[in-house]
Amino acid sequence: MNGARTLATAARVLRQLRHDPRSIALMLLVPCLMLVLLRYVFDGSPQTFDGIGASLLGIFPLITMFLVTSIATLRERTSGTLERLLAMPLGKADLIAGYALAFGLVAVVQSLLATGLALWFLGLDVIGSPWLLLLVALLDALLGTALGLFVSAFAASEFQAVQFMPAVIFPQLLLCGLFTPRDRMAPALEALSDVLPMSYAVDGMNQVLRHTDVTADFLRDSLVVAGCAVLVLALGAATLRRRTA
Amino acid sequence: MMNKAGEAGPGAADGAVPPAALTTPTTSATPATSDTPAPLAASDAPATSHTPAASDTPAIAATALTVVRGDRTVLRGLDFTVPRGRITGLLGPSGCGKTTLMRAIVGTQAQVTGTLDVLSRPAGHPALRSRIGYVTQAPSVYDDLTVRQNLDYFAAVLLPGRAQRDERRTAVARALADVDLTTHADALAGRLSGGQRSRVSLAVALLGTPELLVLDEPTVGLDPVLRRDLWDLFHRIAADRDTTILVSSHVMDEAERCHRLLLLREGELLAEDTPEDLRRRNDTATVEDAFLHLVDAAAARARARTETGARTETETGARTETRTRTRTEETPS
Numbered sequence: 001m002n003g004a005r006t007l008a009t010a011a012r013v014l015r016q017l018r019h020d021p022r023s024i025a026l027m028l029l030v031p032c033l034m035l036v037l038l039r040y041v042f043d044g045s046p047q048t049f050d051g052i053g054a055s056l057l058g059i060f061p062l063i064t065m066f067l068v069t070s071i072a073t074l075r076e077r078t079s080g081t082l083e084r085l086l087a088m089p090l091g092k093a094d095l096i097a098g099y100a101l102a103f104g105l106v107a108v109v110q111s112l113l114a115t116g117l118a119l120w121f122l123g124l125d126v127i128g129s130p131w132l133l134l135l136v137a138l139l140d141a142l143l144g145t146a147l148g149l150f151v152s153a154f155a156a157s158e159f160q161a162v163q164f165m166p167a168v169i170f171p172q173l174l175l176c177g178l179f180t181p182r183d184r185m186a187p188a189l190e191a192l193s194d195v196l197p198m199s200y201a202v203d204g205m206n207q208v209l210r211h212t213d214v215t216a217d218f219l220r221d222s223l224v225v226a227g228c229a230v231l232v233l234a235l236g237a238a239t240l241r242r243r244t245a
Numbered sequence: 246m247m248n249k250a251g252e253a254g255p256g257a258a259d260g261a262v263p264p265a266a267l268t269t270p271t272t273s274a275t276p277a278t279s280d281t282p283a284p285l286a287a288s289d290a291p292a293t294s295h296t297p298a299a300s301d302t303p304a305i306a307a308t309a310l311t312v313v314r315g316d317r318t319v320l321r322g323l324d325f326t327v328p329r330g331r332i333t334g335l336l337g338p339s340g341c342g343k344t345t346l347m348r349a350i351v352g353t354q355a356q357v358t359g360t361l362d363v364l365s366r367p368a369g370h371p372a373l374r375s376r377i378g379y380v381t382q383a384p385s386v387y388d389d390l391t392v393r394q395n396l397d398y399f400a401a402v403l404l405p406g407r408a409q410r411d412e413r414r415t416a417v418a419r420a421l422a423d424v425d426l427t428t429h430a431d432a433l434a435g436r437l438s439g440g441q442r443s444r445v446s447l448a449v450a451l452l453g454t455p456e457l458l459v460l461d462e463p464t465v466g467l468d469p470v471l472r473r474d475l476w477d478l479f480h481r482i483a484a485d486r487d488t489t490i491l492v493s494s495h496v497m498d499e500a501e502r503c504h505r506l507l508l509l510r511e512g513e514l515l516a517e518d519t520p521e522d523l524r525r526r527n528d529t530a531t532v533e534d535a536f537l538h539l540v541d542a543a544a545a546r547a548r549a550r551t552e553t554g555a556r557t558e559t560e561t562g563a564r565t566e567t568r569t570r571t572r573t574e575e576t577p578s
Contacts, residue, residue, distance in 0.1 A: 016387060245354075
């Protein structure tokens with residue numbers, strides 16, 4: 001692991017992104033527009049908006065970063081630049097940390113915009129600190145990056161990579177407690193939701209929504225999400241092979 | 246294997262000037278093509294006539310090199326050496342295993358058996374990563390970065406840190422000048438023409454002044470002027486920077502521009518020789534003819550092998566034998 005190479009990689013990923021302003025706009029604006037939409041869908045029941053809105057602040061960064069990372073690393077694999085980089089003195093950890101850093105930065109901007117909009121313009125009623133919301137959002141973004149990186153190893157084309165989104169994200173979305181509390185699901189599904197990381201992302205957001213202080217549950221949820229992200233990043237690193245058939 | 250003794254032929258030795266070097270100008274883009282008696286005599290001299298200098302260990306040495314991809318054996322027991330500071334051409338028809346061999350040398354190919362030493366270390370050794378420049382057949386650069394941004398990034402991987410900022414800047418400027426893209430430095434790589442993009446890919450490989458350059462069909466699809474310029478560049482790099490170059494091609498006229506040749510066909514080495522010796526030994530006017538001659542001979546040998554195999558399998562059935570003989574007579578030699 002080499003800090004200079006990691007930073008150079010992160011800077012390169014951001015530079016690539018800068019040449020693609022449309023993607024930046026989509027990444028930053030779509031979550032905001034969705035929140036605005038949701039606010040007026042639940043115009044008559046602001047409490048519902050509070051619950052779902054807070055959860056979505058955690059889910060958006062996860063989905064966006066998953067998509068962006070899986071496509072970006074797939075492009076790296078198919079364009080031959082990954083093979084070139086791995087034939088050069090670049091550590092796998094440098095590459096992965098570089099990606100995580102660059103997309104993490106984008107996620108911070110995205111979360112700042114979405115959280116700010118929800119709290120101060122859409123009247124999202126959160127009891128806890130907005131900084132904690134931001135922290136969870138960032139961890140979620142990291143998890144999304146990790147999942148995207150891992151999944152890109154199993155996609156042969158961008159077409160397949162996009163199909164992984166419903167395969168990996170949708171089940172978590174249905175089971176994370178967004179639509180109905182997890183303890184009211186069928187026992188088997190509840191048990192399944194207990195092992196899916198997005199459940200903890202949503203639980204963490206709900207802790208901030210209801211409590212002024214950092215609760216033990218919030219700590220546990222954050223640690224689970226962070227731990228999952230690190231674990232999947234390590235798995236992703238294992239899919240980067242210097243020697244291929 | 247054609248002949249190991251051919252290594253002592255013209256163009257094989259570096260350091261001390263062998264007699265043959267007079268007739269084989271190493272800096273010229275096209276080594277001498279005439280078969281004058283003088284170089285023949287010189288190349289027939291015994292191998293011990295000139296003891297090479299300290300940098301004598303070959304850049305690449307392979308023994309019984311075999312590569313399996315899936316259930317297919319792509320390279321079968323190759324033995325060869327690539328001398329330092331020279332341009333060695335790797336030639337053969339598409340699909341004969343050139344890219345696989347290059348990937349094995351660079352250390353990105355899995356399932357490699359036998360011994361393969363590159364710059365005196367086993368291929369794929371981490372210490373080799375900064376000493377080898379590899380240009381894949383398809384340009385591997387970031388299309389959504391400018392030429393300079395591409396080079397800046399790869400330079401930062403090779404020469405990381407603030408302390409080496411000046412070296413990086415010099416390396417990038419030199420690589421841009423090498424491939425004649427200084428005027429396009431701020432263009433997006435994705436907007437360049439195919440030839441320009443492959444030159445960006447080449448520039449990346451030149452960044453760290455590698456001791457070994459592995460170039461996979463760098464001139465394919467380029468116009469004649471560009472091809473000549475690139476070959477001039479390869480010769481300049483080999484001569485001035487003492488870089489060993491292994492370059493693959495399926496265009497035989499490029500073979501004449503190499504100091505040494507490895508001819509590959511269906512995963513087997515047909516010949517390892519200088520272009521002059523290859524022409525002389527096969528009594529042909531061009532390397533292309535020599536190659537075709539060797540390919541036909543190999544195909545005939547393979548045919549003979551399968552036929553003897555078929556004959557022994559069916560015991561001594563007289564009818565089978567007659568049929569085999571007829572078929573042999575039908576096929577043109």
